[in-house]
Amino acid sequence: MNLYNYLSTVNRLWNNEDGNGVSRFITINGNHSTNVNLHVENPDAAVERTIPTPLDEIISCHIKVLFYLHENPPDYDEAYKYQSACVQAVVKMLQALKEENWCLPIMYVTCLDLRLLALKCEYIGGSAKSGQVMEKAAECLMSCFRVCAADNRTEERDTKRLGMLHLVNQMFKVYFRINKLHLCKPLIRAVESLSFKESFSKAQQITYKYFVGRKAMYDSDYKTSDEYLTFAFSHCPSKFVKNKRLILIYLVPVKMLLGYMPRKETMEKFKVPQFHELACALKQGNVRAFDDVMQKYESFFIETGIYIIVEKLKIIAYRNLFKKVYLILQTHQIDLEHFLTALKFVGEDDVTMDETHCIVANLIAEGRIKGYISYQHNKLVVSKQTSPFPSLYGTTS
Amino acid sequence: MTSDNYIVGTCETMCPVSEVNLRKKNNLVHYFERIEFVKEFSRSAADKRQSKASDLRTFGALKKTLEYLFSRILHETDKPFNFRYDFIFNRCRAVRQEIVIQNMSCEKTVKLLEPIALFLSFSLYRLTGSPISAFDSSICGQHLKECLLKCLTCYEEMDEMDQDYNQDNRIIIEGIYLMLNINDPNSLHRLIQLNSTFKSSPIIKLCIIIALNFHQRNYYKIIRDIQRLPHIICAVATLILPQLRRNLLYNFSIAYSSNTSTVPLDFLQRLLIYDNTEILVRDLIELDIQSKAEEKLTAVKFNRKTFDKNKTISHTLHQFVEVKFRDLNLTDLILLK
Structure with a gap:
């Protein structure tokens, strides 16, 4: 295929309003991408002759991107620059094609490529420009998003608002990468207010719920997090083992914080034995073993960004340990000395009576123990009627 | 843009x-500028012309x-500390502005900013609670x-370029940052994502443990551990002590609630x-745990109903912090000598 063939093919697909067709020819990973005939530095004149506005600028930019990507060595910075110009041309196209949305696939591929190129630039450039290119890319995606979100007069079938979720997901990926999660909030609000949010493709919905679930986890909103991540996990097809595992890494700690312990078989199936060991320590109330598991898998927890969340589970280990003491003693007035002994028994060597008081007080204040402490008698007094250690579900504050 | x-x-x-001439002429000489x-x-x-090279100080002059x-100035004790603070704060701000205008290297930037950060940290501890x-x-x-x-960001950039800098200073700055943003x-x-050699520094280790205990709500351990922090980091950490x-008093008012x-x-x-x-009694009263100061008060009754969740208690200076500064030369401390 020479440049002329390429251009006339694109032109024909465009005239047929075949958005998917055009999109296949403007992605950096298309079949045409490696074709040396298309690696032209100055395609403007040839493009102008064959391609109508507003597509011409998009195609010109795309060919330049291919040119810089296939230089030896590839010039990613220049390629990114033209990809960014390409997305800006897409914005113009979206504005020009009123009340129709067949062109959305064009926006999808150019936006995806923009993010991937930004990632590549940052990887090559090292931390010197850490986050900068990605942030610029997010601004670019935002300009597409604005056009789509504003298209609220068109009928549901033809509205560009159907492209919003794809863009939101791309922006989530950027914001999570550069650690600017607060920027997700307005996007979430925009999507949640759509009347037809259920009609987006399953894949897009899963990605969306995955990120919103993770965001809710960092905001300590575990109920929402559980709901979104559970949706993502249960709807993600079984063949995408890697994705399912990724969702699970965030879902499991959230479930554990809500009081549900993971099953050993599931953890083994998805190769996350870390959580099983953690759950064992928690169930035993073995505070020390909990710390040991944390240390053993420290790098896993840090890399996945759940270290601090998982550390919060420690209070459950204390609760379970004290519950065991209660069950052994079978009394409603428990001397705090027994709790101290239990803590020392599991290996908390430096714990004092003062700290024991504080831990028990904390558990009572959080509603994990029903009872009160009598300082004079150094005793925890628990209720005779109701269970002094309410089930973990729903007690997490 | 290149440098x-x-x-x-x-x-x-x-x-x-x-x-100097302008300010002398317009009578804008500060008390501390008599000499x-x-x-x-x-x-x-926007309307100001771009700074001239002769109006900007060299790195050496900024350091001086x-x-x-x-x-x-810090030791001009005939004026109260907040008066000295105001002057130093303003003059440091001018130094920071010149770092930006001249786009100084990371190496020079940290050498100038570290002392400023330490001064501001110390002042924050010393002056918080003063009237606005x-x-x-x-x-x-x-x-x-x-x-x-x-x-x-400068440390990270220097790491990236394999540049050498004072790791001990970084430990103090990182410690202050974590305690301030606990x-x-x-x-x-x-x-915790930083490399393990840095994390193995005892001070950083302790800071990480304190922050973890904060997220686990083990306030007892935090209070115990912040006393072990070195001088300025410790001083900054006490800013969270009222919280x-x-x-803890809130937890107690539920756990020890009894008539x-x-x-x-x-x-x-x-x-x-x-x-x-x-x-202590002042704070108990502030939180409505105790109704009024009584003579020979030795014990207090907690009641879950009276604790006012919206009330806070204020920052005070602490003996255990003051002791750390007593035998230290504040100038050397701030200038990281």
């Missing part, structure tokens, strides 16, 4: 001649300026945060490390 596009200062004194002038901070405005501020007319802790905190963040899980997350005390039994004050004083029972 060539930035002006490089040539002024070798603490204050450019043009400013020597120090360049004042002024906002860069800070040394002068922290060795001479004497000290604005939120402005001080905000400037401190900017200085610290700039230092952190509420924010991101600041802890950032630190920790309040939270009959009491909790002795010396237990609370020990746990919450109050220097004396007067301050």
Whole structure:
């Protein structure tokens, strides 16, 4: 295929309003991408002759991107620059094609490529420009998003608002990468207010719920997090083992914080034995073993960004340990000395009576123990009627 | 943009001649400038011409300026500390502005910013709780945060370029940053992602443990551990002490809630490390746990219903911090000598 063939093919697909067709020819990973005939530095004149506005600028930019990507060595910075110009041309196209949305696939591929190129630039450039290119890319995606979100007069079938979720997901990926999660909030609000949010493709919905679930986890909103991540996990097809595992890494700690312990078989199936060991320590109330598991898998927890969340589970280990003491003693007035002994028994060597008081007080204040402490008698007094250690579900504050 | 596009200062004194003349003429001489002038901070405005090289100080002059501020002005004890703070704060701000205008290298930037950050940290500890007319802790905190963040990005950049710098200084700056932002899980997350040799420093290890205990709500351990922190980090960490005390007292007001039994004050004083029972009782009253100060009060009754969740208690200076500063030379400490 020479440049002329390429251009006339694109032109024909465009005239047929075949958005998917055009999109296949403007992605950096298309079949045409490696074709040396298309690696032209100055395609403007040839493009102008064959391609109508507003597509011409998009195609010109795309060919330049291919040119810089296939230089030896590839010039990613220049390629990114033209990809960014390409997305800006897409914005113009979206504005020009009123009340129709067949062109959305064009926006999808150019936006995806923009993010991937930004990632590549940052990887090559090292931390010197850490986050900068990605942030610029997010601004670019935002300009597409604005056009789509504003298209609220068109009928549901033809509205560009159907492209919003794809863009939101791309922006989530950027914001999570550069650690600017607060920027997700307005996007979430925009999507949640759509009347037809259920009609987006399953894949897009899963990605969306995955990120919103993770965001809710960092905001300590575990109920929402559980709901979104559970949706993502249960709807993600079984063949995408890697994705399912990724969702699970965030879902499991959230479930554990809500009081549900993971099953050993599931953890083994998805190769996350870390959580099983953690759950064992928690169930035993073995505070020390909990710390040991944390240390053993420290790098896993840090890399996945759940270290601090998982550390919060420690209070459950204390609760379970004290519950065991209660069950052994079978009394409603428990001397705090027994709790101290239990803590020392599991290996908390430096714990004092003062700290024991504080831990028990904390558990009572959080509603994990029903009872009160009598300082004079150094005793925890628990209720005779109701269970002094309410089930973990729903007690997490 | 390359560094060539930035002006490089040539002024070798603490204050450019043009400013000295202007201020003398207009009678704008500060009390502390009877002997020597120090360049004042002024906002860069749109109508102002671009700074001249002769109005900007060299790295050496900037360093000299800070040394002068922290060795001479800081000890001008005939004026109260907040008065000295105001002057030094302003002059440091001018130094920071010149770092930006001249786009100084990371190496030079941290050498200038580290002392400023330490001064602001110390001032925040010393002056928080003063009336707003004497000290604005939120402005001080905000400037401190900017200085610290700039230092952190410089360290990361220097790491990236395999450049050498003083690791011990970084440990102090990182420690202060974490203690100041202990509420924010991101600041802890950032630190635990750093390389393990850095994390193995005992001070950083301790800071990480404190922040983890904060997220686990083990306030007892935090209060115990912040006392082990070195001087300025410890001072900054005590800024969260009112919050920790309040939270523990809240837990107690539920756990020890009773109409009959009491909790002795010396237990609370020990746990919450109050220097004396007067301050403890003042805070108990503030939180509506105790109705009024009584003579020979030795124990307090907790009641879950009376605790007012909206109330807070205020920052005080602490003996265990003051002791750390007693035998230290503040100038050397701030200038990291």
